[in-house]
Amino acid sequence: MKKLINAPADVVVEALAGLAAAHPKLGVDLEHRVVYRADGPVPGKVGLVSGGGSGHEPLHGGFVGFGMLDAAAAGEVFTSPVPDQILAATQRADGGAGVLHIVKNYTGDVMNFEMAAELAEGTEIATVVTNDDVAVEDSLYTAGRRGVGVTVLLEKIAGAAAEERRGLAEVAAIAQRVNDRGRSMGLALTSGTVPAAGKPTFDLPEDRIELGVGIHGEPGRRRIPLPSAKEAATLLVEPVLAELQPSEGVLAFVNGLGATPLLELYLLYGEVAALLDKHGVPVVRSLVGPYITSLDMAGASVTLLALDEELLRLWDAPVDTPGLRWGA
Amino acid sequence: MKKLINAPADVVVEALAGLAAAHPKLGVDLEHRVVYRADGPVPGKVGLVSGGGSGHEPLHGGFVGFGMLDAAAAGEVFTSPVPDQILAATQRADGGAGVLHIVKNYTGDVMNFEMAAELAEGTEIATVVTNDDVAVEDSLYTAGRRGVGVTVLLEKIAGAAAEERRGLAEVAAIAQRVNDRGRSMGLALTSGTVPAAGKPTFDLPEDRIELGVGIHGEPGRRRIPLPSAKEAATLLVEPVLAELQPSEGVLAFVNGLGATPLLELYLLYGEVAALLDKHGVPVVRSLVGPYITSLDMAGASVTLLALDEELLRLWDAPVDTPGLRWGA
Amino acid sequence: MIEAWIREFARLVVAEAPRLTELDSAIGDADHGSNLSRGLTAVVAALDEGSFDDDAALLKKVGMVLVSTVGGASGPLYGTFFLRAAGALPGGVPSAFRAGVDGVAARGKSTTGEKTMLDALVPAVEALEAGKDWGEVLAAAEAGRDATVPLVARKGRASYLGERSAGHVDPGAASAALLVAAAASTLG
Amino acid sequence: MIEAWIREFARLVVAEAPRLTELDSAIGDADHGSNLSRGLTAVVAALDEGSFDDDAALLKKVGMVLVSTVGGASGPLYGTFFLRAAGALPGGVPSAFRAGVDGVAARGKSTTGEKTMLDALVPAVEALEAGKDWGEVLAAAEAGRDATVPLVARKGRASYLGERSAGHVDPGAASAALLVAAAASTLG
Ligand SMILES: Nc1ncnc2c1ncn2[C@@H]1O[C@H](COP(=O)(O)OP(=O)(O)O)[C@@H](O)[C@H]1O
Ligand SMILES: Nc1ncnc2c1ncn2[C@@H]1O[C@H](COP(=O)(O)OP(=O)(O)O)[C@@H](O)[C@H]1O
Ligand SMILES: [Mg+2]
Ligand SMILES: [Mg+2]
Ligand SMILES: [Mg+2]
Ligand SMILES: [Mg+2]
Incomplete structure (x- = not known):
């Protein structure tokens, strides 16, 4: 490890302690x-x-x-x-x-x-x-x-x-x-390692991924060959769209699971956006980055949120936290 | 890979293309x-x-x-x-x-x-x-x-x-x-993989790190045993402080190299802040996260910037980019 | 005797923690061993420090310590087990066990056959109520634990794996068998 | 002949790209092979498309294509080599070579002994100027390339490694030896 x-x-x-030290607007009860x-x-x-x-x-x-x-x-x-x-x-x-x-x-x-x-x-x-x-x-x-x-x-x-x-x-x-109004789907390229366990939660061959993982390093629903980013977008977006009827446009959120760098997340976002466009789903807001992670797992998830006027307004409102900040 | x-x-x-799709305020000339x-x-x-x-x-x-x-x-x-x-x-x-x-x-x-x-x-x-x-x-x-x-x-x-x-x-x-007024030092826990090369740039045993790496996946100055976070903070901060005379306080920047999650970066930040405190160096601003990465390399770097009044004011001024955003 | 039971459970859990975490790696999130050994280490510290009016008070303390140190699913479940068992202890060990097991089922909204600790606990308490000796009770718990292997999980994290959860021992059933083993060697 | 030289250089670079990247993995950033093969593939495409007034125009085109497709350190350096060589070509191949090598040194602010492509290029151009045949010129380039092994790099990325850069062939010296090998088999 x-x-x-x-x-x-x-x-x-x-x-x-480090988080609180870095952000004076936060307190911490250790x-x-x-x-x-x-x-x-x-x-x-x-x-x-x-x-x-x-x-x-x-x-x-x-x-x-x-x-x-x-x-x-x-x-x-x-x-x-x-x-x-x-x-x-x-x-x-x-x-x-x-x-x-x-x-x-x-x-x-x-x-x-x-x-x-x-x-x-x-x-x-x-x-x-x-x-x-x-x-x-x-x-x-x-x-x-x-x-x-x-x-x-x-x-x-x-x-x-x-x-x-x-x-x-x-x-x-x-x-x-x-x-x-929100649905998600994730995939893992590698397992993460729980510090107390000291070794990866599961082994994954170089050419296989886990499809349908959550955020606890658990194995997913099935193991499939490593997909291209385009295929990955399909694997993640289609099951989400199968359950959502976005009428007024979505917030598209491509999330990194911890060890996947932004280069790949943006590339995947491009594929997700293209696919949504093909489905006629307008994307009105987006979020790309590691926001809900699974230790050092490599992989990504896609969340779509069917916005309405009020949700959009509240999303755009000012926020000032270490992880999300705008308008403040 | x-x-x-x-x-x-x-x-x-x-x-x-994905970056531009995610951020309507940006254009891209592909x-x-x-x-x-x-x-x-x-x-x-x-x-x-x-x-x-x-x-x-x-x-x-x-x-x-x-x-x-x-x-x-x-x-x-x-x-x-x-x-x-x-x-x-x-x-x-x-x-x-x-x-x-x-x-x-x-x-x-x-x-x-x-x-x-x-x-x-x-x-x-x-x-x-x-x-x-x-x-x-x-x-x-x-x-x-x-x-x-x-x-x-x-x-x-x-x-x-x-x-x-x-x-x-x-x-x-x-x-x-x-x-x-700024100096940096980095270390790598793993090599990154250049997509066109298809395999990690260097091999690093489980119990060794590269000290003194840059951001191009290149090997560092020397290979040393895996340090604790406390030791890592010392290895990164001391050589930086040896060259800086921060009088009015520093901006302390703990950067992730791509595959190291925030959990570890904040933990390292805590050690860096404690060490600076021991040296009597006041930290007036901080930045923690993956901002200048090296593909999927695991590791971190520390940058200290000796601020002055003007630099501090300009740092605090509004910014609106995908990577850094506040006040806008 | 009750104190010996708890101390033996703690000893077994700490000794078997890596194996429990290993089981949890296969179909969960790789923390069952560290969760329980953190909790039972705290329990042992509380036993070392405290003195208790009676065994019921001791079991209540065990439950409270587990609730406030383990977390995850197993913390509230084992915590509830001991809190309920404490309340029923005056009626004897079998009724304390029964109350504990029913508490787990209520807190977890679960029943046997869902690949959880209940698959070891329920056969054990039934054997106990049938007046079997502790050797048989333990055998029932272990048989119940082993019978989780082919099951598809419907509760807890393993349920996210669907069909893939089959083929593995449930970690909570394994720790529950340790609870019964500790009872067999101290209460028997 | 000049066109054959360039095409042969391109062929060698594409064939040897994995090895060049391998060398660059050891003491650089693992891209020298892909950089050069991207550039020389573009050069070949430009040769296939274009027609050129003379060999100087062709070499100028080669330099411009390399500058605008390779990037990194080797792009401006090889680009400059061909742009300068183009200007001096009317004076003959040896003076074209000399102008190219001097251009590399000027653009890179570098000299021999710093573990760069110059360690292969300079001995080659000196042999050429001394009237040696192409076999000897190539031998000089390859000896210069091999002599980079013990050197501690002072220019380019390998310099960041300090003492650790010793013990490896410089990737740019290896690609420069291919440039001379291509010349030896087409201009000889
Ligand atoms: N609803 C439930 N009812 C009974 N037992 C459960 C339930 N959910 C989980 N468990 C038990 O808890 C065990 C997992 O405990 P643990 O790993 O410590 O918690 P977590 O699942 O939160 O990581 C499972 O193996 C299972 O036996
Ligand atoms: N200042 C310089 N002068 C001459 N050659 C140089 C100089 N810097 C680098 N080189 C050559 O360039 C080669 C590396 O090229 P390449 O890997 O394509 O670029 P980069 O170093 O930008 O990744 C080195 O092996 C070396 O031979
Ligand atoms: Mg668990
Ligand atoms: Mg857990
Ligand atoms: Mg290179
Ligand atoms: Mg490069």
């Missing part, structure tokens, strides 16, 4: 591994809290700041945070107008956030669970779909709604709408 | 592989042109936009652009107030920009050559030091000066000051 770390056990705390707005909680604003396992940076700590999250709880690598942490984040975010929990749909995340919400007396909590990954078959009898790329877009858009001082129910409804 | 590409020969053009401000040239503003081999994304094309570059010429991977390309970029940037060529100090880049400047009749050209890499021994009898991380900071700061409508000589002097 080749990583710029000290001891595997200290990775999460040390990375959080005991609870919570990143929070240094100027928070903002009185009268709905607080936005997310969290999950580490290894997905900049998600979630890098999305704390004006116009996005108020606090984020960082679990161990690929392990959801515990209720105490989520509770501490909730307190940091509570400006008296209630707190929205943004939870990616993984059994562990859902259960730990549930337990935290049960414990959070005196704070009104609403919860939105993202589950946008079309690689996973959805069924009443399974854990359901994973939350992936849509989470980034949701945190931005719901964050803007909260800055407008919308109430908790409204912010939660907007967040839910983002989840419902 | 595992990359999200089509044919190796098409990587550069296709990535540029024949000359030039990215330019769609609203340019800006009359009366000094034009900023840079360029170099591809494989360093977001540098340079991703730094085109308000407050930074006016145009960038993209060579083949790790191969400087040819004079025709640089000339085309110069024309795109020429708003009548002269054009600054920002050149990283590599024999090929220097010669091709020189030839382009000789050919650019009717446009006043000034040139600044970055050479901030302390890994390379400087000497009158050699090619001198490489230009690396400082280039990013220089493009931002000189870009802000040009937006203030400073004249060509002034913008060039500010750019030169940035170069003179």
